[in-house]
Amino acid sequence: MATIRVERAKTLREKPSDETKLGFGTIFTDHMLIINYDEGQGWHDARIVPYGPIEMNPAAMCLHYGQEIFEGMKAYRGGDGTVYLFRPEENFKRLNSSCERMCIPKMDEGLLLESLMQLVDMDRDWIPAVKDSSLYIRPFIIATEPKLGVHASESYLYMVILSPSGPYYPTGLDPVKIYVEDQYVRAVRGGTGMVKTGGNYASSLKAQDVANEQHYSQVLWLDGVERKYVEEVGAMNMFFVIGGEAVTPALTGSILPGITRKSVIEMLKSWGVPVSERRITIDEIADAYRAGKLDEAFGTGTAAVISPVGELKYGDLVMNIGGGKIGPISQRLYDSLTGLQWGRTADPFGWRVEVPKKQ
Numbered sequence: 001m002a003t004i005r006v007e008r009a010k011t012l013r014e015k016p017s018d019e020t021k022l023g024f025g026t027i028f029t030d031h032m033l034i035i036n037y038d039e040g041q042g043w044h045d046a047r048i049v050p051y052g053p054i055e056m057n058p059a060a061m062c063l064h065y066g067q068e069i070f071e072g073m074k075a076y077r078g079g080d081g082t083v084y085l086f087r088p089e090e091n092f093k094r095l096n097s098s099c100e101r102m103c104i105p106k107m108d109e110g111l112l113l114e115s116l117m118q119l120v121d122m123d124r125d126w127i128p129a130v131k132d133s134s135l136y137i138r139p140f141i142i143a144t145e146p147k148l149g150v151h152a153s154e155s156y157l158y159m160v161i162l163s164p165s166g167p168y169y170p171t172g173l174d175p176v177k178i179y180v181e182d183q184y185v186r187a188v189r190g191g192t193g194m195v196k197t198g199g200n201y202a203s204s205l206k207a208q209d210v211a212n213e214q215h216y217s218q219v220l221w222l223d224g225v226e227r228k229y230v231e232e233v234g235a236m237n238m239f240f241v242i243g244g245e246a247v248t249p250a251l252t253g254s255i256l257p258g259i260t261r262k263s264v265i266e267m268l269k270s271w272g273v274p275v276s277e278r279r280i281t282i283d284e285i286a287d288a289y290r291a292g293k294l295d296e297a298f299g300t301g302t303a304a305v306i307s308p309v310g311e312l313k314y315g316d317l318v319m320n321i322g323g324g325k326i327g328p329i330s331q332r333l334y335d336s337l338t339g340l341q342w343g344r345t346a347d348p349f350g351w352r353v354e355v356p357k358k359q
């Protein structure tokens with residue numbers, strides 16, 4: 001067991017008075033976790049301290065060259081008050097593979113899980129109880145060496161902040177409208193599309209603006225070379241149900257390997273629904289639509305879990321999928337995953353991890 005120093009907040013922050021109006025990512029809890037890295041010392045000084053601003057040298061490398069990575073996960077409050085995480089070891093595995101790509105020193109996954117459990121336990125009263133709300137968990141690493149030369153930093157900060165968040169669908173599972181982007185690209189093979197690093201999101205904002213102007217909520221990215229193959233949406237992986245088979249783009253290096261994606265594939269297989277991970281062109285999807293075989297389309301990600309797509313616009317073609325309603329496979333996945341995450345159902349896959357109460 002690693003020792004994690006704890007400095008408790010002297011005054012507690014005010015909790016939101018109305019849990020039904022939490023929104024996403026604007027309120028933070030009483031504490032945060034910090035671990036430092038310095039060349040020669042390795043990762044050291046793990047500590048939980050009161051939430052608040054950090055001091056930073058204006059020459060810190062993350063501010064100039066974007067050497068940073070992050071993760072996104074949730075803590076869920078079960079009906080009896082038990083607190084759960086969902087496959088957290090997968091997030092920490094992915095954090096380390098992001099570190100590898102971005103030249104950030106890897107971390108001990110055991111320490112990451114243990115320290116997260118301790119932080120969530122300390123701030124467990126912040127986990128909302130309203131149905132489908134959760135505590136969003138944001139681990140991240142930034143390069144802090146104060147130097148303007150372009151190279152990998154010699155010092156870093158790993159931090160975790162927690163944000164109570166409302167249900168993703170306050171008015172029910174409404175299908176989203178998505179715009180297929182064929183000008184801008186998000187990532188190319190050999191780039192950083194498969195890691196959660198800030199630059200991917202900064203460079204996606206422009207296309208998001210264009211889509212929003214046309215009243216579409218998100219962008220579906222095509223591959224960066226031929227602009228032909230479907231990749232993913234904003235912060236979600238994509239699935240298409242075509243003639244009874246679920247198809248999702250293969251992880252070719254430019255797509256983020258989502259943990260929800262992985263779980264959906266495993267769940268569908270356990271139900272005997274055929275699933276294929278392969279390259280799929282936007283034209284194949286358009287053809288399936290015209291032939292009446294595009295049964296369902298949905299995105300997967302930690303925030304929304306399952307996000308049904310009701311409309312997909314590609315050039316002049318507007319595909320209306322599922323008559324504006326969520327399809328049966330999407331609904332079953334949503335119910336099964338959320339049931340499991342909030343502890344309402346059994347956990348045959350062993351994906352749920354309880355946060356023990358120690359405080």
Ligand SMILES: *Cc1c(COP(=O)(O)O)cnc(C)c1O
Nearest residue numbers: 235236237256258259260301302
């Ligand atoms: C985080 C993210 C996803 C979804 O990953 P999950 O592990 O399922 O939350 C998909 N695409 C991108 C670009 C992401 O950043």
